[in-house]
Amino acid sequence: MSYITIEGGNKLEGDIPLQGSKNATLPILAASVLCNGTVILKNCPDITDVREMLHALSYAGVRSSLHDGILELDTSNAVPCYFGPELAGKTRGGVLLLGAFTGRFGEAGMAYPGGCVIGARPIDLHCKVLRDLHTTLTEEEEGVFVKGKPGGGHVFLSYPSVGATENAVLAAVCAGGRTVISGAAMEPEVSELCRFLNRAGAKISGIGTRHIVIDGVRRLHETEYTITGDRIVAGTYLAAAAMSGGEVILRKTRRVCMKGIFESFRAVGARIYRDCDTLVLKAPDTLHSIPELVTAPFPAFPTDMQSQMTALLSVAKGDSRIYETVFESRFGVVTELQKMGADVRNRGRFALIHGVEKLHGASVAASDLRSGAALVLAAAVAEGQSKVYGYDFIARGYEDICGIFRLLGARIEITEEK
């Protein structure tokens, strides 16, 4: 198993670029299928989740090449196919192929999706939105099968699921008639998918609100698009500065929406500056605790920053409590932080944190992508050496995390084992 070795304790500071957003790229890859031609994506992150999705798409006849952040896709020869467990099981984003293939071909099938193990992650809402758009969907042992060209309709989401909203958008853009999605997720990545689709000829309004309105068009056209920076990766590197008493200058952050994240950094006492393309975080002399931090859908504090903030608050002065409302079992980081001397406990959906002055090095293991990032943060500020196992989880979403931490002054290296 691949792992990262870190000699902790250095102040982390420096000037680093921000990678493109994973959660924007994955739905846009699915959307490219609707474009029926060449799509060029700039600032595309080279991460395992993107590679897995491209691999799945290759089985459906989509050709792609990704070099130096530029992804070129040719979807003109795409054909409908069944994405088996070895394809769909790898990344959660794969479920979005259902909406895209149904939208283009009126036909899609896939095994139940995979991704990080952070709760039950059912797909009932994905199935519901496709049914609301008048397709015939059956759930079988081998997976989900959809038949029929979608028609416009009213989609009501009882919970603002990011993926289900994206699937509804993907299925509706080339459907006959008007679709109204009520209770839509407002995450910036949903908006980015809609902006990409509009650039390719879709007619979507209400972007960024709970009510998305889509007037179906006959077809989309080839297009070029630049992916926005990743707000969660940004939050992770800003946390590195905050936890180590340093200062990080983050470049390529134009249009990156940090709502919900900045508030928590300000609450711990960090100072943040921003101009059009740069974000700067300067650590406070002493990190303050946060009495109650609640994860919830956008614009609240994002669940994808929860593990990193748990690590940060474990070295803040005082008591903090985190309430995880989005995923029911996302505190895998807690037992690992305990091995590093953190005074953190998990009670159901809560993490109870009493800040300690110092963490110490230990051998720890990531259980999902963000817990892996959180453990790298904790190890970077701990006294002594740590080994963080489960590098494969981290590589799903972070492009060259060790290279970036080295730029910030960390002593870190990776041992890759097949």
Ligand code: UD1
């Ligand atoms: C997306 C993000 C993920 C992020 C999450 C919440 C991608 C590829 N991943 O995941 O990084 O943590 O949003 O911001 O964009 N749910 C159901 N039934 C469904 C769908 C979801 O009950 O059919 C539940 C989930 O189990 C979870 C909650 O809804 O408890 C949120 O899930 P959702 O917003 O759909 O997240 P994802 O799209 O999977």
